[in-house]
Amino acid sequence: MKKSKRVLALLALLVMLASLTACGSSAANSGPASGGSGKTEGEKIKIGILFSSSGTTAGVEQAMINASKMAFDEINAQGGIAGHQVEYIHEDYASDPATATKKIQKLIQQDEVLATVGCYTSASRQATLPTLLEENSLLVYPTYTEGEEVHPNVIYIGAMPNQQATDYIPWLIENEGKTAFLVGSDYVFPKTCNKQAKILIEKFGGQVVGEEYAPLGSSDFAAIVTKIKQAKPDFIYSDLVGDSIVAFYKEYKQQGLKPEDCPIASIATDEMINKAMGNEYAAGHYTSMNYFETLETPENKAFVDAYYAKFKDGSTITTLTEAAYDSCYFLKAAIEKAGYPCSTEDLIAAFAGLEMDAPQGKIKVDEENHCTWLYSRFAKCNADGIFAVIYESESAIRPEPWPQVVYPELGGKLPAKPY
């Protein structure tokens, strides 16, 4: 009896030791031991990729993972960054902000990455901010966002609200009519965007005849579509996101509304969602994005062909995919400009004014506000479910994290406390 108990206690201890060595060995694998030889010539530059490959937003983020890996593979094939090969380390934050915090800590402290490309949701980005500040590391964030945040440790490659709406809304009022009905998911992104949209609509002689928010993830749009039918707007301005988009477009059609009379003008319905809901629902509606898969530039053709040749996982290229791809090349250019090895401060400073020929055209990081000059484009989805671009700005337009039309007192500059 005594013996068996001792044996069992010993076993338990062994299990614990095993788990100890398990985390110990992984700590040693990529810890300072491997990088301890100093910054030599052939040393690899470590870069983190932080997107979800599991959880609710994995579907969207898979293409962003693909694009980032593709970009770094291309960079490596072309000889790397300033003579150094890139070693990218992908971590999955499982669509969970708390996990995003854990993973950015792991990337910075254990893998000692120079910078990280990543995060899709605003929640996940915000969850990484305290760590980025504390560890003084850099995040290149590719998602279009609501703005009103410029963190010193983040470079924003995705669109700011002004880049999606400034040209879009006047065009809609001129071509579709003066009355607009705003529909959005009930959270920070649509509310902030609509604040700007309302001002723009009134500025260009339009009128907001209704404004409705559906709970995030909601799929019941019967009441909202009924209200739209009563209000009879000339167009619907939609900042719905995720699964709600599909539900809304379907309800719209089921209740007999027609794109010819009252199209949906969205800022978040992309190629992937169109594919998910099918052409019969998507056709005839507008979307404003910086980038569409169908762009006819040589850079874009090369990008799209390379992507689909490499990834046959059913993922679709959207503006997010392109932004993730651009983020990697911007990071490369910044490292080259700062000279490797470089401090985080130098690296962040190097982004200011950096230009690149992206698939969407010539874009650049703003000198002051950490955001990116991007094209304004909008497209109409045709009967084949393909976005036909109907407008594009002549050149990339300036990002305004605090749009001038909403905050005239700032004059396009940053406020005293920008995050």
Added chain:
Amino acid sequence: MKIGIHALKKVPVHYWIDIALFIFILVFPLLGFKPFRVTYMNQFVAYLIFALSLDLIWGYMGLMSLGHAVLFGMGGYAIGLCAQLQNGAPAFMTREGMNQIPTLLFPMVNPIFATFAGLLLPTLFAFFLGKFLFKSKVSGVFFTIITLALAQIIKDLVINQQAFTNGFNGLQGVPRAFLGLGMDKTAYYYFVAGVLILVYVCCRWLTNSRLGKVAVSIRENESRVSFLGYNPENFKILIFAISGFLAGLSGLLYAPAANSITVEEISVAASTFVLIGLAVGGRGNLTGALVGAMGLQWAKVLLSESTAAYWQLVLGAILLIIIFVMPNGLIGQLLHLVYSLKTRKHKELTGGGA
């Protein structure tokens, strides 16, 4: 001296595992891991209190709650909201048109009040929920379904009441503090570890007390217990309320360790994850809850680091195998083994027979 050693040998084997685990937790920061590993461990230690709280109702009462993370979230959100209110109305309130802190929330600015709110709210919630459910004889799978529905409702409520919860983005930037006393990383780590050990001792005492024995009897045969003159409902309500309190405490300690609290942490998935930990570790002996929850958390971290694409598949397979081979969980199986060895020896000594 001899008596001392003899008494030591009478201590059940799983108590030794508990002690080893606590020593492991206490020396963990000294083992030279990177600081973020210690931060992970700090969060997991806070989670162990949650696992204990679930073991009380699932392991000892046989009631599986899929909404327990909601009670956990009440503690976390209370302390998170307190942190957000320190500099006047936060951005998510002003965005919804509230430029001043609403009168109702004003006491929450005080961290001591917020702490008590974070402990009391889940306790009362569990108490009243228990009162409604158990008094109307809801039990078994129906209890589970109701907690599942409630969890989903409350998650949606939190997502959509953005003026108070910051919706999907959650409450970020929760400082390491308790009752308003700020702590550095190490101090907070040992504080949480200390609370865990205290909670563990209380749970051990509770489950070995008459109350715990009645709880197990209710799990095994409720009608017989009531036939003997007990009122099983009252016992259930009491244990559920205690479990709610511990869940709230766990959330209250977790949010500062993780620096944030979001809806993902109060979702059904979060509850399920700890339930799986319990199933793997073995329920109804507290040790299983500790070992299972701790093991699963580290497995999740280390597997997702080594195989970014398929880690959930690998984890799932491991869990399935464990539960298939050992339906009582790791610790349950161990205790069973010890028991059968004992009885065999006993039989040998007494020369076989019954």
